[in-house]
Structures are given as C-alpha cells and as structure tokens.
Amino acid sequence: MSGLPLLPSILVDMIGSVADIFFAFLAMRYAYKLTRKQPENFLWGYLFYICIAISAFSISRAAGHLVKHFFLLSGNFDIWHTISPYTGGFNTLMLISVSAVTLFYHKGVQTHQIMEQKATKLADANRRLEEAALEMKELNFHLEEMNTHLEEKVRERTAELSRSEEKFRHLYSASKDMVYFCNTEQDITDINESGFEMLGYQPKEHSRLNLHDMFNTEGELDTFFAAMQLDGYIKDFEAEFRRKDGSVINVLLSATAIKDEQGNIVSCEGIAKDLTKVKTMMEQLAASEKMASVGQMAAGVAHEINTPLGIILGYAQLMMDDFEKDSEPYQNLQVIERQTKASRKIVADLLKFSRQTGSARENLSINEVLSDVVAVTEHNLSLDHIQVHLDLTDDLPPVVGDAEKLRQVFVNLINNAHHAMQKQGSGEIFIRTWFDSDTRQVVAQVRDTGHGIPEEVQARIFDPFFTTKPVGKGTGLGLSVSYGIIKDHGGIIELESPVTDHKTGKIIPGTAFRIRLSEAKDPEAVLESPCV
Amino acid sequence: MKISLHTNRSVAGFFFCLVLVFLFLPDSAWALQSHGPPEGIYTHQMAHIFFFVSLLYLYRDLGHSSSKEQGWRYLRWFCLLMVSWNIVAFIGHAVTFLLASEYIADAGSFFHSRLLGPMNRTKFLFYVTRFDHLLVVPALYFLYLGLRSLHGQVKEAREVLENRESSA
Numbered sequence: 001m002s003g004l005p006l007l008p009s010i011l012v013d014m015i016g017s018v019a020d021i022f023f024a025f026l027a028m029r030y031a032y033k034l035t036r037k038q039p040e041n042f043l044w045g046y047l048f049y050i051c052i053a054i055s056a057f058s059i060s061r062a063a064g065h066l067v068k069h070f071f072l073l074s075g076n077f078d079i080w081h082t083i084s085p086y087t088g089g090f091n092t093l094m095l096i097s098v099s100a101v102t103l104f105y106h107k108g109v110q111t112h113q114i115m116e117q118k119a120t121k122l123a124d125a126n127r128r129l130e131e132a133a134l135e136m137k138e139l140n141f142h143l144e145e146m147n148t149h150l151e152e153k154v155r156e157r158t159a160e161l162s163r164s165e166e167k168f169r170h171l172y173s174a175s176k177d178m179v180y181f182c183n184t185e186q187d188i189t190d191i192n193e194s195g196f197e198m199l200g201y202q203p204k205e206h207s208r209l210n211l212h213d214m215f216n217t218e219g220e221l222d223t224f225f226a227a228m229q230l231d232g233y234i235k236d237f238e239a240e241f242r243r244k245d246g247s248v249i250n251v252l253l254s255a256t257a258i259k260d261e262q263g264n265i266v267s268c269e270g271i272a273k274d275l276t277k278v279k280t281m282m283e284q285l286a287a288s289e290k291m292a293s294v295g296q297m298a299a300g301v302a303h304e305i306n307t308p309l310g311i312i313l314g315y316a317q318l319m320m321d322d323f324e325k326d327s328e329p330y331q332n333l334q335v336i337e338r339q340t341k342a343s344r345k346i347v348a349d350l351l352k353f354s355r356q357t358g359s360a361r362e363n364l365s366i367n368e369v370l371s372d373v374v375a376v377t378e379h380n381l382s383l384d385h386i387q388v389h390l391d392l393t394d395d396l397p398p399v400v401g402d403a404e405k406l407r408q409v410f411v412n413l414i415n416n417a418h419h420a421m422q423k424q425g426s427g428e429i430f431i432r433t434w435f436d437s438d439t440r441q442v443v444a445q446v447r448d449t450g451h452g453i454p455e456e457v458q459a460r461i462f463d464p465f466f467t468t469k470p471v472g473k474g475t476g477l478g479l480s481v482s483y484g485i486i487k488d489h490g491g492i493i494e495l496e497s498p499v500t501d502h503k504t505g506k507i508i509p510g511t512a513f514r515i516r517l518s519e520a521k522d523p524e525a526v527l528e529s530p531c532v
Numbered sequence: 533m534k535i536s537l538h539t540n541r542s543v544a545g546f547f548f549c550l551v552l553v554f555l556f557l558p559d560s561a562w563a564l565q566s567h568g569p570p571e572g573i574y575t576h577q578m579a580h581i582f583f584f585v586s587l588l589y590l591y592r593d594l595g596h597s598s599s600k601e602q603g604w605r606y607l608r609w610f611c612l613l614m615v616s617w618n619i620v621a622f623i624g625h626a627v628t629f630l631l632a633s634e635y636i637a638d639a640g641s642f643f644h645s646r647l648l649g650p651m652n653r654t655k656f657l658f659y660v661t662r663f664d665h666l667l668v669v670p671a672l673y674f675l676y677l678g679l680r681s682l683h684g685q686v687k688e689a690r691e692v693l694e695n696r697e698s699s700a
Contacts, residue, residue: 003646003647003648003649003651004646004647004649004651004659005644005645005646005647006636006645006646006647006659006662007643007644007645008663009659009662009663010643010645012662012663012665012666013662013665015665016664016665016666016668016669017665019665019669019672019673020665020668020669020672023669023672023673023675023676024672024675026676026680027672027675027676027678027679027680030676030679030680030682030683031679033683034679034682034683034686037683037686037687037690038686044682047679047682051675051679054672054675058672073643085572088572088576089572091576092572092575092576092579095576095579095580095582095583096579096582096583098583098586099579099582099583099585099586099587100582100586102583102586102587102589102590103543103582103585103586103589103590105589105590105593106589106590106593109593
C-alpha cells in the first residue's frame with residue numbers, strides 16, 4: 001500500500017494537545033500572579049484575559065482532538081461524526097473569542113496609556129501639591145520661627161530702647177546743667193528742670209521762653225547764630241543769660257544744630273553750665289591774691305615807716321620837755337606827737353591786715369565774742385536809734401581763734417553797719433549765729449537795713465584804704481584788717497547785698513556779712529601764733 | 533492619536549471587506565437564510581483570518597507600545613508563531629476540504645491510518661499541515677516564557693522597592 005502513515009501526525013497531535021493545555025495554563029498562572037501583584041495595571045489584566053481565552057481555546061481544540069482520537073481509536077466513528085460539529089463549532093467560537101480579545105489589546109492599551117498619562121499627571125500634580133504643601137509647611141515654620149524671633153527681637157529692642165530712653169531721660173532731667181531744645185524760630189521747645197531753675201522760670205512757663213529772652217546781649221546771640229550757621233555747632237561759648245528777675249548769670253554754652261537732608265537747620269540742642277559761682281570764686285581768688293600782695297607790700301612799708309615814726313615821736317616828746325606847756329612850740333610839738341601817734345596806729349593796722357602781729361589761739365565761743373561786742377557798741381548805736389537783734393543759736397561748737405581780734409572784726413562790721421544807717425536816722429542790726437552741719441562751720445552774720453553796697457564796688461570793699469566814707473571819717477582799713485584776721489583764722493568772710501531773706505526768700509535792702517569759721521577739732525587746745 | 537486613527541481605519545477596512553465578501557458571494561437571497569454544511573468550515577476559516585489579523589495587530593502594537601524587555605519580546609514571538617500556525621491551519625483546513633473523502637485508509641486501526649497515494653501537492657500540504665502543533669506548542673511556550681519573565685521583573689522590582697522602603 002503506497003502513501004504516507006499518519007501515525008506521526010496523530011502522535012504529534014495528541015502530545016501537542018496536552019502540551020498546549022499545559023503551557024496555556026502555565027501562562028495563565030503567571031498572568032494571574034501578575035494581576036495579583038499589580039492589580040492596578042491594565043496590561044496584566046489584559047494578558048490574563050488573553051491567557052484565559054487561549055486556555056479555553058486550547059482546551060476546546062486539544063480536547064476536541066483527543067476526543068476525536070479516542071472515538072476513532074475505539075471505532076466509534078458514528079459518535080464522533082455526531083459530536084464533531086459541536087466540538088468544531090465550539091472551537092471556532094473560542095478562536096473568535098481569542099481573536100476578539102487579542103484585537104481589543106490596542107484600544108485597551110490606548111485607554112490604559114491615556115489613563116496612565118492622566119494618572120501620571122494627577123500623580124505629578126499631587127506630588128507638586130505635596131511639595132508645595134511641604135514648602136508651605138517649611139515656609140510657615142520659618143515664618144513662625146522668624147515671627148517668634150521677630151517678637152523676641154522687638155521685645156529686646158523695645159527693652160533696650162526703653163533702657164536707653166530712661167537713661168537719657170534721667171540724664172536730661174537729673175542734669176544740674178541746663179539742657180534745652182529749640183526750633184527755627186528760636187523758641188525753646190523743651191528744657192529740663194535745671195534750666196528752669198537756672199533762669200528762674202516755672203516749668204509751665206517754657207512756652208514763653210525764647211533764645212532772644214535768654215541771651216543778655218544781642219551781640220552774643222549773633223555770635224551764637226553765626227557759629228551755628230557756619231559750623232553747625234558751638235563749643236564752650238561763654239555767654240550771659242538773663243534770668244526772669246532780670247539778674248544775669250554767666251554760662252558756658254555748647255550747642256549743636258540739627259539739620260535736615262538738604263542741610264537746612266531745623267532745630268538745635270544745647271547744654272549750658274552755670275559759671276556764675278565759679279566766676280565769683282575766680283574774682284574772689286583774684287582779689288585774694290591782690291590782697292595778699294597788698295598785704296606784703298603794706299607790711300614792708302609799715303615796717304620801714306614804723307622806725308622813723310618812733311624816732312620822730314621820741315624826738316618830739318624830748319623837745320616838749322624843753323618848752324613851756326603854754327608855749328607855741330610846745331603846742332606844735334603836741335600836734336606832731338598826735339599825728340605821729342595817728343600814723344603809728346595806721347601802721348599798726350597795716351601790720352594787723354598783713355598778719356604781721358602776734359596772736360593767741362584758743363577755743364572760744366562766737367556767741368560770747370558777739371555778746372561782748374554788742375555790750376560795748378549798743379550804747380552808741382542806740383543814740384542813733386539803731387536797734388540790735390541778737391539771734392544766737394545755743395550749743396554752738398567752739399572755734400579756734402584770737403578773741404581780741406575777732407572782737408575787732410565784729411566791731412568793724414557793726415561800725416560799718418552803724419555808718420551805713422547813720423544818715424537814715426534809724427535802723428536795725430540783726431546778729432545771728434548758726435552751725436552749718438554740711439561744712440562743719442560756725443557762721444556769724446551781721447546784717448543791717450542800710451542802703452546796701454552798690455554792685456560795682458562790692459569787689460573792692462576789702463581793698464586797703466578803699467572807703468566810701470567822707471575824708472577823715474575812715475581810713476579804709478577796717479574791712480581790710482577784718483579780711484586779714486578772718487583769713488588768718490582760716491575762715492571766710494562773705495558779703496551779700498541786697499540780702500535774700502532765708503525764711504521768706506524775699507530780697508531785703510541792706511548788707512549782710514557772714515563770717516564762717518571751722519569748728520574746733522580739739523575743744524581743749526590753745527595754740528600760739530608766732531609774733532612777727 | 534495618529535495610531536488610533538490608523539487602527540480605526542484598519543478595523544473598518546477589515547469589516548468593509550468582510551461585508552463585500554458577504555455581498556458578492558451570497559448563498560441565498562432570502563431574508564431568513566438557511567445554513568448549509570459548508571458554512572461551518574467557512575466560518576472556521578474566517579475565524580482563522582480574524583485571529584491572524586488580530587495577532588498581527590497585537591504583534592505590531594507590542595512592537596510599538598510595549599517596552600523592549602525580554603518578556604515582551606517573548607510575547608511577540610508568540611504572536612509570530614501563532615500567525616504562522618493560523619496560516620498552516622488555514623491551509624490545512626482548505627486542503628482537507630479540497631481532498632476527496634477516500635484519501636485516508638485506516639487499515640483496521642486508527643494508528644495505522646495512511647494517506648493514500650499517489651501523492652500530489654494537495655496531499656503533501658495536507659500531510660505537512662497536520663503537524664501544526666509544532667508551531668502551536670512553541671507559541672504557547674513563548675507565551676508562558678513571556679508571562680513568567682514579566683512576572684519575574686515585577687517581582688524583582690517590588691522586592692527592590694520593599695527593601696528600599698524598609699532600609700529607609
């Protein structure tokens with residue numbers, strides 16, 4: 001029999017059918033696993049469906065072939081012919097199904113890609129949103145941190161500013177010098193309490209103050225303005241300020257102009273130090289030096305004149321013995337003797353002024369000295385209707401001094417007061433003592449109600465031979481000698497005219513001399529000053 | 533979008549051709565059409581054509597849209613082998629349909645069946661196409677390899693991700 005055996009093809013068909021089912025199911029298994037691992041991935045789902053369709057197709061085809069082989073082997077050709085249309089039809093159905101599923105791939109992938117793109121965009125948007133949220137969170141954190149730091153810094157700066165403001169406010173208000181601010185109209189916009197006190201104004205009166213009112217002379221004000229315009233400041237400018245009561249004080253002024261961006265002066269600020277006391281002290285020092293030099297000169301002159309005066313007096317007295325008392329030469333010699341004695345007294349006073357005479361130092365009571373002086377002078381004073389008021393503080397500490405010389409000082413002061421009030425026909429002398437606990441000094445004041453001492457001569461009253469009395473009424477040595485004695489005692493003699501009442505603060509006409517002597521450190525000591 | 537238009541056009545073209553076949557080869561013009569015996573083999577052959585086209589379509593899409601990883605390459609091999617099998621099966625069905633019924637002799641047993649001579653081109657094709665499993669089995673093997681490879685990649689990627697998360 002020619003032809004080809006079909007056994008190989010039958011065997012291949014049978015084995016292949018089994019292999020088809022095997023591999024189809026293996027593939028389906030992995031496709032299933034993929035869907036389990038990534039359920040969201042469309043591709044795995046699709047491949048899983050393909051594998052299901054392929055497996056179904058494999059089963060239908062392979063099973064059909066195996067059944068066919070089974071029936072044909074067993075000789076049941078009729079049965080096979082009966083069921084073969086069904087297996088063939090089912091096989092065709094599976095084939096179409098697989099084809100349909102396979103064809104669906106493209107559209108599915110396209111949809112999947114679109115969805116993936118959208119999902120990616122959405123994920124990107126979410127990621128950006130998360131990043132933005134994170135950045136916002138960080139920004140917010142930084143802002144909060146900055147805010148916290150800012151609050152702390154503001155608190156610190158405010159505290160620093162407050163401390164600084166307090167410090168400068170204290171410096172401004174507690175300063176003993178005048179600190180002021182003025183505007184372009186020269187009105188004082190702000191001034192500290194010391195400034196008010198210095199100028200004699202009340203704090204509520206500051207709106208009235210103007211630099212024109214403050215400066216005593218227009219020349220100084222012009223100099224001040226010129227310096228401010230030219231240099232923008234003025235330093236250590238000695239000027240005179242006029243107080244509310246019209247009195248003048250000497251100040252040392254430093255001021256600075258405050259300018260705007262265009263360089264125009266918008267205001268100025270200044271500090272003024274009251275130099276009145278310093279100036280007075282300087283004048284007193286100058287006077288003191290002058291007095292010292294005058295005293296030295298007077299001492300030299302007195303020493304040189306004293307000897308010839310003694311000889312003149314001696315010879316005049318010797319000659320008086322040679323003449324009758326009623327004779328003219330005798331009377332002439334008496335005149336010589338009297339004038340010579342007067343000259344010797346002047347010389348003695350000059351020596352006292354220059355401290356060239358000896359003195360005994362002991363602890364003494366100023367009150368006793370004053371009582372003695374008043375007892376001696378009261379009678380003469382009452383003749384001219386001058387009343388003496390003694391206001392002596394008890395328990396005053398003793399002072400070290402020469403009682404005789406101190407008496408002379410107070411007699412001189414009372415005599416001056418007497419002379420000052422002699423013309424007006426009456427008057428009062430107030431003698432007061434007290435203890436200044438601040439300076440540890442005993443103070444004795446002699447005040448009269450006379451016409452006072454003009455300001456222009458006040459600086460000269462302690463000069464030797466300076467007097468306002470008529471010729472022959474005074475030598476001009478009383479206050480000079482008193483000055484010398486007090487200075488020799490280590491004390492101070494002060495003049496005030498007119499006088500400010502210590503109780504009411506009112507200005508009273510008259511003159512007051514104050515003697516300040518230090519309290520005795522050793523109440524029992526008695527000191528001897530050498531006699532020259 | 534270009535791919536989408538092209539795809540839609542191809543599908544529409546395929547169905548248009550199918551309609552033309554039905555129009556120009558009518559078996560009966562009656563409204564309620566009866567289905568004769570050859571209709572089954574026609575339907576089956578058309579199913580092979582349909583499967584053939586869809587596999588080519590899938591092969592092209594896998595080349596265009598999928599990555600070049602090993603798993604996808606295996607799937608493309610699956611497509612090519614299945615396309616080949618469709619051709620072989622189509623030819624096999626056609627030649628079986630063309631051959632006369634007395635071409636096989638069973639000689640008393642199915643295993644001893646023989647293709648009767650004399651051999652010609654049709655019989656030869658019939659004989660060769662009966663070994664179609666030599667294409668189907670490798671095709672399904674590549675399908676299995678492809679899915680196993682893809683599964684391995686996904687598993688590996690997931691493990692790397694989990695290790696990274698656990699270390700972080």
